[in-house]
Amino acid sequence: MPFINYNTLPHLKLRDGIHGGLYHSDQLTFGHLVLEEGALLPEHHHVNEQWTHVIEGSLEFTLDGETQVMTPGISVYIPANTPHSAKALTLCKLIDAFLPVREDFKLLEPWVGQ
Amino acid sequence: MPFINYNTLPHLKLRDGIHGGLYHSDQLTFGHLVLEEGALLPEHHHVNEQWTHVIEGSLEFTLDGETQVMTPGISVYIPANTPHSAKALTLCKLIDAFLPVREDFKLLEPWVGQ
Numbered sequence: 167m168p169f170i171n172y173n174t175l176p177h178l179k180l181r182d183g184i185h186g187g188l189y190h191s192d193q194l195t196f197g198h199l200v201l202e203e204g205a206l207l208p209e210h211h212h213v214n215e216q217w218t219h220v221i222e223g224s225l226e227f228t229l230d231g232e233t234q235v236m237t238p239g240i241s242v243y244i245p246a247n248t249p250h251s252a253k254a255l256t257l258c259k260l261i262d263a264f265l266p267v268r269e270d271f272k273l274l275e276p277w278v279g280q
Numbered sequence: 281m282p283f284i285n286y287n288t289l290p291h292l293k294l295r296d297g298i299h300g301g302l303y304h305s306d307q308l309t310f311g312h313l314v315l316e317e318g319a320l321l322p323e324h325h326h327v328n329e330q331w332t333h334v335i336e337g338s339l340e341f342t343l344d345g346e347t348q349v350m351t352p353g354i355s356v357y358i359p360a361n362t363p364h365s366a367k368a369l370t371l372c373k374l375i376d377a378f379l380p381v382r383e384d385f386k387l388l389e390p391w392v393g394q
Contacts, residue, residue: 168343172333173353191357193379194308196331198353217310219286219375221335229282239287239312243305261333263377265307 172198178274181207183254185277188268195264195271201225201254209251214264216244223258227251286312292388295321297368299391300376309378309385315339315368323365328378330358337372341365 175187175198183205188197195214201207201223209228218227219241227236229250236242244250264271289301289312297319302311309328315321315337323342332341333355341350343364350356358364378385 168346168357168359169341169348169350170355170357171353172355189355189357191329191331191359193329194331194377196333196355196357196377198333198355215305215307217305217308217377219310219312227283232282234283236283239285241284241286241303241310241312243282243284243303243310245282245305261375263308263310263331265379 170196177277177279178271179277180271180274181205185279186262188271188274190267190272193265193267195262195268197262197271199260199262201252201258201260203254203257205254207252209249211247211249212268213246214266214268215246216250217263218242218244219261221259221261224255225258225260226253226255291391291393292385293391294385294388295319299393302382302385302388304381304386307379307381309376309382311376311385313374313376315366315372315374317368317371319368321366323363325361325363326382327360328380328382329360330364331377332356332358333375335373335375338369339372339374340367340369
């Protein structure tokens with residue numbers, strides 16, 4: 167499946183109000199995530215390097231104590247093991263990339279949407 | 281520079297009609313590329329795994345002999361050393377991720393826009 171249509175890929179549930187389509191290569195997890203307005207991602211960290219890019223919406227993002235409101239065209243690079251958290255100020259659509267692969271995401275349950 | 285604003289990052293020239301902002305972490309190159317309508321990327325390959333995601337526009341993409349027209353929401357995963365080529369059917373805006381880092385991209389010249 168070299169071409170991946172994230173418009174039709176079934177969504178998985180990451181947290182309340184956070185869901186998306188995920189695809190894993192050998193080296194990287196590449197996802198298209200939706201955060202409902204008000205969705206919260208509490209502070210956490212992981213061994214995976216992460217890149218988050220805002221496609222739509224307004225995302226308040228805190229990385230290692232620095233907070234910015236991210237809007238379309240803005241990315242954040244999250245080094246491995248660095249604490250980060252986020253709050254969706256509006257409905258947000260994001261591109262997320264993780265390396266190495268998020269093995270824990272392979273265990274996620276399907277998202278049961280509205 | 282954990283937060284990267286690709287709306288204001290100076291563009292580099294990749295080829296005629298192809299330019300964009302690029303940022304390199306230790307492990308990955310993450311870029312926001314613009315392909316002018318009609319821009320051509322001849323068939324090539326590289327050791328880097330690549331992910332390309334269409335944000336805007338319509339991109340005819342050929343990967344290892346399979347061609348698809350990619351539109352917003354569609355990604356392509358290009359394994360290492362796999363031949364690929366592309367043609368921008370319209371102005372295209374893409375997210376590209378490469379791992380490991382594209383060291384050759386660190387030598388690109390600034391894009392001198394219209």
